[in-house]
Amino acid sequence: MSAAIKNLLYRMADDELIIGHRNSEWTGLGPILEEDIAFSSLAQDQIGHALANYTILESQFGEPPPDTVAFNRKEKDFLSCHLVELPIGEYDFSLMRHFLFDHSESCRYELLLKSSFAPLAMLAKKIKGEIKYHTLHADLWITKLGNGTEESHARMQTALNETLPYALGLFEASDYEDELISTGVFAGEAALQAMWLDRITPIIEQAHLSMPDMTTIEPKYGGRRGYHSEFLQPLLTEMSEVFQLDLETKW
């Protein structure tokens, strides 16, 4: 049982840490000042969610402290999906990834509100309002740019087409699906994916983007089992650069 919950917590926390780090790469480079501030805050929130989950891992399961887990783990021990690992690219891609990821996160925590594992249910309740702003931010940008100029529309459509295979990788089933579902900890990745699709489809329509045929898309799996894209290791190296200077230092 604890192996199943630990696996779920690592999948969630690693996604949040990596996308938080990726999105923070826009800090100082955002398209305009106001958006730079907003997007940086969202990135910071993601690191906060990761910290909350790593803290549950430490306090409930005796895993190493959050800093160690974040900055001193091998690439293959990370369970993040490929979607969050990809470089920030242009702002159209980063916004589309933010839209697709944050809706999955929003749905995930909504399902976890009813989790039989109390620490996750409590966390889901605590960050509900924060995530509401995340999806509001994503939805507005996607609909504005989808309905903007010919160029902005085309760029968002391309971003959607290119990002979807990675987004579907979010829902790669673990070996613990049945156990998580039967014990009431989590409704499972398949249920999450269905809920997510229902949530994003109307926004995509409002943005006048067309949803590619989902049945023809091959999801980018592997991340949940420690097989990562070429982009994760360089990110980890940069992220832990300072921490690795002296592993004994007290921060």
Add this chain to the structure above:
Amino acid sequence: MINSIDPRIKRADLEGASGFGALAENENWIPFAVFHQDKRGERHEFVGTIHAPDPEMALLFAKEQYGRRKKTVNIWVVRSSDIFTFAHEDEDMFETVPEKKYREASGYPVRKYINKYLSEKDHE
């Protein structure tokens, strides 16, 4: 290559940048005035301005810009152009000349009357 320890400088790729083009239409965003409320029922207070293309985006930005550091329950945004104002050169209209002290509470020193009343009351 600019050598900086700030990763943002490397990412900015300043040498590869081709300079700034002219602003296209829609790139010149509208200034909005932001009003912040820290408690239900309290007044919204003017806290500053932001730029956004429309009211929805203005609210989106105002939330992070003005709502993330202090207690916030609500925010208003108003197009700055919808705010009507006096000209600054008319500031003299607001000057109160010294002879108009009768218009201010401080123009009515009543302490001595109160004291007189209180002492009379004590003697009754």
